[in-house]
Amino acid sequence: MARPRKRKEIFALGNEAVVEGALLAGCSFYGGYPITPSSEIMEIMAARLPLTEDGVFIQLEDEIASMGAIIGASLAGRKVLTATSGPGFSLMQENLGYAIMAETPMVLVNVMRGGPSTGLPTSPAQGDVQQARWGTHGDHPIIVLSASNVQECLDMTITAFNMAEKYRTPVILLLDEVTAHTREKIEIPNPGEFEVFSRTVPSMPPEWYKPYEETVRGVPPMPPLGSGYRFHVTGLVHDRNGFPTQRPEEIVELLERLHRKIDQFFYDIQLVDTIETADADVVVIAYGSVARSAELAVRQARENGVRAGLLKLKTLFPYPRRQTEKVLAHARTLVVPEMNMGQMSREVKRVNMGRASVRTINRIDGQIVTPSEILKVIMQG
Amino acid sequence: MKQQQQLHRFEIRFSGLGGQGIITLGRVMGQGLALGHGYNVTQTQSYGPEARGGSSRCDLVISSEPISYPKAESLDLLVALSQEACNAYYPYLKPGGALVLESDLVKQPPTNRFLGLPFTSLARDKVGVAQAMNTVVLGALSHLLPFISQSVMRKSLESSLPAKIRAVNVKAFNLGHRLAKKEWGDDAGEVWRVEDSERD
Amino acid sequence: MANKKKGKSKITVYPDWCKGCGICVEFCPGRVLELSSQGKATVVREQDCIRCGFCELHCPDFAIVVQDKDFVEADKLPRRRSAKTTDKGE
Amino acid sequence: MNEITGNEIIHQYLRHNKKFPHVLCAGCGHGIVLGTLIRAIHTLAIPKDDVVIVAGIGCSGRLAVYVDFNTVHTTHGRALTFATGIKMANPKLNVICIMGDGDALSIGGNHLIHAARRNIGVTALILNNNIYGMTGGQSSPATPEGSTTMTNPYGQLDASFDTVALARGAGANYVARGTVFHVKRLEKIMVEAISRPGFSVVEAITPCHTQYGRKNRYKTPVDMYKWLKKAAVPIDRYEEMTEEQRTDRLPIGVFVAEDRSGFEERYLSLQAQMRAKGGK
Numbered sequence: 001m002a003r004p005r006k007r008k009e010i011f012a013l014g015n016e017a018v019v020e021g022a023l024l025a026g027c028s029f030y031g032g033y034p035i036t037p038s039s040e041i042m043e044i045m046a047a048r049l050p051l052t053e054d055g056v057f058i059q060l061e062d063e064i065a066s067m068g069a070i071i072g073a074s075l076a077g078r079k080v081l082t083a084t085s086g087p088g089f090s091l092m093q094e095n096l097g098y099a100i101m102a103e104t105p106m107v108l109v110n111v112m113r114g115g116p117s118t119g120l121p122t123s124p125a126q127g128d129v130q131q132a133r134w135g136t137h138g139d140h141p142i143i144v145l146s147a148s149n150v151q152e153c154l155d156m157t158i159t160a161f162n163m164a165e166k167y168r169t170p171v172i173l174l175l176d177e178v179t180a181h182t183r184e185k186i187e188i189p190n191p192g193e194f195e196v197f198s199r200t201v202p203s204m205p206p207e208w209y210k211p212y213e214e215t216v217r218g219v220p221p222m223p224p225l226g227s228g229y230r231f232h233v234t235g236l237v238h239d240r241n242g243f244p245t246q247r248p249e250e251i252v253e254l255l256e257r258l259h260r261k262i263d264q265f266f267y268d269i270q271l272v273d274t275i276e277t278a279d280a281d282v283v284v285i286a287y288g289s290v291a292r293s294a295e296l297a298v299r300q301a302r303e304n305g306v307r308a309g310l311l312k313l314k315t316l317f318p319y320p321r322r323q324t325e326k327v328l329a330h331a332r333t334l335v336v337p338e339m340n341m342g343q344m345s346r347e348v349k350r351v352n353m354g355r356a357s358v359r360t361i362n363r364i365d366g367q368i369v370t371p372s373e374i375l376k377v378i379m380q381g
Numbered sequence: 382m383k384q385q386q387q388l389h390r391f392e393i394r395f396s397g398l399g400g401q402g403i404i405t406l407g408r409v410m411g412q413g414l415a416l417g418h419g420y421n422v423t424q425t426q427s428y429g430p431e432a433r434g435g436s437s438r439c440d441l442v443i444s445s446e447p448i449s450y451p452k453a454e455s456l457d458l459l460v461a462l463s464q465e466a467c468n469a470y471y472p473y474l475k476p477g478g479a480l481v482l483e484s485d486l487v488k489q490p491p492t493n494r495f496l497g498l499p500f501t502s503l504a505r506d507k508v509g510v511a512q513a514m515n516t517v518v519l520g521a522l523s524h525l526l527p528f529i530s531q532s533v534m535r536k537s538l539e540s541s542l543p544a545k546i547r548a549v550n551v552k553a554f555n556l557g558h559r560l561a562k563k564e565w566g567d568d569a570g571e572v573w574r575v576e577d578s579e580r581d
Numbered sequence: 582m583a584n585k586k587k588g589k590s591k592i593t594v595y596p597d598w599c600k601g602c603g604i605c606v607e608f609c610p611g612r613v614l615e616l617s618s619q620g621k622a623t624v625v626r627e628q629d630c631i632r633c634g635f636c637e638l639h640c641p642d643f644a645i646v647v648q649d650k651d652f653v654e655a656d657k658l659p660r661r662r663s664a665k666t667t668d669k670g671e
Numbered sequence: 672m673n674e675i676t677g678n679e680i681i682h683q684y685l686r687h688n689k690k691f692p693h694v695l696c697a698g699c700g701h702g703i704v705l706g707t708l709i710r711a712i713h714t715l716a717i718p719k720d721d722v723v724i725v726a727g728i729g730c731s732g733r734l735a736v737y738v739d740f741n742t743v744h745t746t747h748g749r750a751l752t753f754a755t756g757i758k759m760a761n762p763k764l765n766v767i768c769i770m771g772d773g774d775a776l777s778i779g780g781n782h783l784i785h786a787a788r789r790n791i792g793v794t795a796l797i798l799n800n801n802i803y804g805m806t807g808g809q810s811s812p813a814t815p816e817g818s819t820t821m822t823n824p825y826g827q828l829d830a831s832f833d834t835v836a837l838a839r840g841a842g843a844n845y846v847a848r849g850t851v852f853h854v855k856r857l858e859k860i861m862v863e864a865i866s867r868p869g870f871s872v873v874e875a876i877t878p879c880h881t882q883y884g885r886k887n888r889y890k891t892p893v894d895m896y897k898w899l900k901k902a903a904v905p906i907d908r909y910e911e912m913t914e915e916q917r918t919d920r921l922p923i924g925v926f927v928a929e930d931r932s933g934f935e936e937r938y939l940s941l942q943a944q945m946r947a948k949g950g951k
Contacts, residue, residue, distance in 0.1 A: 065751075094749075
């Protein structure tokens with residue numbers, strides 16, 4: 001692995017790494033409202049963006065306004081970010097739906113803390129997983145990513161921006177308090193060492209532009225406001241010209257395309273890491289900081305002669321079904337440790353369809369699931 | 382850089398009162414070990430009300446291998462800068478682990494096996510700045526822990542500080558290092574060096 | 582300004598766009614307009630128009646156009662040339 | 672007289688691929704406001720491409736779809752938040768927010784006061800019809816005390832907001848009120864509102880006979896316009912009136928007109944300053 005240039009190393013918080021990743025991905029607009037434990041993302045953006053050429057930072061009056069502002073900025077051509085936690089994520093659901101409907105690229109980082117309601121502001125949890133999937137009303141596709149260590153916070157933020165731009169959709173990055181508040185050494189990749197994708201813009205004369213036209217990828221090109229392509233953006237179900245419609249065939253065409261533009265690219269979107277799963281009898285399926293505990297538990301189990309493996313989910317939704325089925329080919333037991341009452345294990349069970357026995361480990365006391373807890377369940381087989 | 386000593390999850394907890402600079406201490410040391418010495422390090426800390434009021438806590442996990450679980454569970458070294466912190470976290474010290482105390486503030490040590498120095502009065506009287514107490518601790522630990530190179534850590538410290546407080550802190554760092562060597566002896570941390578070379 | 586222009590207007594009402602709200606009929610100082618049996622505004626006394634512009638400005642549906650008669654007749658057609666447009670794209 | 676005037680101007684700004692007449696009720700003043708806005712933009716000679724109309728939800732929200740500008744129809748009450756993002760992302764654009772009274776004063780009240788406090792360079796056009804029209808005539812914060820609505824069948828108990836006082840109190844740079852009866856005056860106000868720096872609030876009184884009038888003694892649209900003609904008094908005359916004379920009268924005109932620079936301008940100059948210094 002020859003590296004032409006040495007990468008800069010920093011000792012950074014997970015939240016700090018999100019900022020580094022966002023800036024590398026081309027983010028030039030942050031709108032937000034502070035909330036523990038995500039505030040460092042906002043604070044660092046407040047310090048960094050005004051020093052860049054065209055970076056805009058704005059603190060809004062609440063999380064609803066934060067979403068409105070970043071959607072507006074995205075429509076005006078910016079790559080945009082907001083970050084929040086717990087109650088703030090609930091407030092963002094309204095305009096999250098708008099961003100899906102109006103196909104507005106944006107990245108929303110939710111640093112999960114204990115809930116419901118104000119809950120446990122400074123303790124980790126993974127209780128927003130199903131909210132990330134279904135929090136906004138109506139049938140909708142969504143991309144939800146996750147990161148389990150500080151380097152991944154950087155890498156997955158870049159990935160989130162790329163997916164948002166590529167698929168013209170909001171992407172949620174779910175972190176938890178442990179990942180966000182751990183400091184670790186990370187490498188900042190050099191330009192050219194990672195992909196940066198920017199939304200496709202129309203390449204025809206404005207009069208011929210149909211803002212929501214069917215394309216092969218299902219993703220129509222998107223011009224920035226004010227660039228000569230005048231069109232109508234709305235949260236109502238709309239036709240190819242962007243105008244509201246109630247005609248059944250146009251409703252179906254739009255909503256099906258919104259799903260299809262994600263569904264046909266599962267291979268690009270569904271990201272996992274595997275550790276020792278090739279021959280594993282017992283496979284732990286974990287994400288976020290709990291995946292770190294799981295990794296240690298799997299290694300200890302191997303030392304104790306149990307063929308254990310880890311399927312680490314970096315994409316939570318759309319749920320990586322194929323990768324799960326691969327481990328199901330030989331796994332007798334699936335272990336799903338989570339800091340919630342079993343939100344991701346629902347997905348695992350849905351895919352498992354009774355093939356392996358699914359053991360869940362659930363903690364809701366504001367503490368991370370420890371390696372020893374997971375090891376105990378692995379050893380029970 | 383000389384050959385890095387092999388470490389397998391060495392866990393340190395810094396604890397004490399809010400305002401003693403505990404988090405900064407952990408962060409500076411973590412940064413020095415991660416960037417200067419090339420170890421894998423995870424640093425976590427107490428947040429929220431805990432970090433504002435009474436007690437403060439900052440953990441480091443240091444390892445030659447990638448660190449999976451980032452939190453400290455079983456401490457190799459506990460640094461207690463207040464009686465409450467000492468009482469609260471002593472039970473997490475692993476058998477054979479070391480306890481470093483602020484000897485003026487921890488009047489009732491839970492054990493006779495500890496290493497103490499009056500860090501606060503040293504900073505106030507010998508450096509002239511009481512707030513430099515955490516840097517005195519850093520200097521002392523740079524002597525105690527055999528896998529820390531004093532010069533590398535000092536350089537890392539300097540690079541993380543604004544110019545106007547750099548000189549004071551270097552003075553505090555050197556003082557801590559010198560006194561630890563004098564009071565605790567040359568081989569105070571030898572236990573870790575031996576253990577690790579045996580493991581390899 | 583009004584009297585000088587009396588009798589010099591050409592008034593067009595687009596019945597498709599008129600919803601028959603009656604605002605133009607009610608407030609026209611010359612009583613130029615009436616509601617037809619279909620409920621649409623129609624021009625009945627064009628010669629009395631003083632071109633105050635009220636009906637045009639207050640038609641919520643942009644259905645009334647008042648023009649200079651001489652000018653329109655000189656052009657033969659209702660004008661469709663593009664105005665002093667400020668549109669970059671056109 | 673060779674200039675194109677009146678509605679012929681407006682026709683050039685309407686979207687030709689939209690079906691007219693628009694969806695609003697016969698006699699609804701919203702169309703008049705839209706026409707007035709178009710004339711103001713035409714007067715200012717702003718290219719269509721440089722205008723962004725951001726609308727909320729409700730009858731007023733439907734206006735955006737008919738005009739050939741960049742148009743964004745947002746969520747209920749949130750138009751100003753979208754507008755803030757658009758203006759900050761591209762300060763060159765003329766961003767005009769069209770909101771209703773329920774939209775701007777109730778669900779979006781927080782955004783209105785903060786947009787004013789921030790003095791973001793956006794024009795807020797609040798179409799006040801005293802009611803939630805689109806959804807069937809429920810009370811809004813601008814429904815006059817004592818009047819009858821679907822959600823206050825026995826009479827509105829709470830006092831209504833004074834939009835002008837609210838906007839002024841929150842720090843808006845320019846605050847004015849007009850009516851759809853006094854169109855020329857409203858047009859002048861809009862021209863000024865759009866050309867000023869910072870945050871401008873224009874309250875346009877635009878009666879809803881369908882949902883408000885019929886329940887409150889105004890049987891036809893014409894009745895409502897007669898009421899407007901009678902009730903509206905220019906601010907200077909209103910100020911000379913006795914308390915008694917002021918009963919049921921509505922002051923119109925310009926209430927605040929300052930020239931404080933908008934948030935986006937202040938941000939850009941801060942950015943230039945920080946960059947010149949090379950960071951902190």
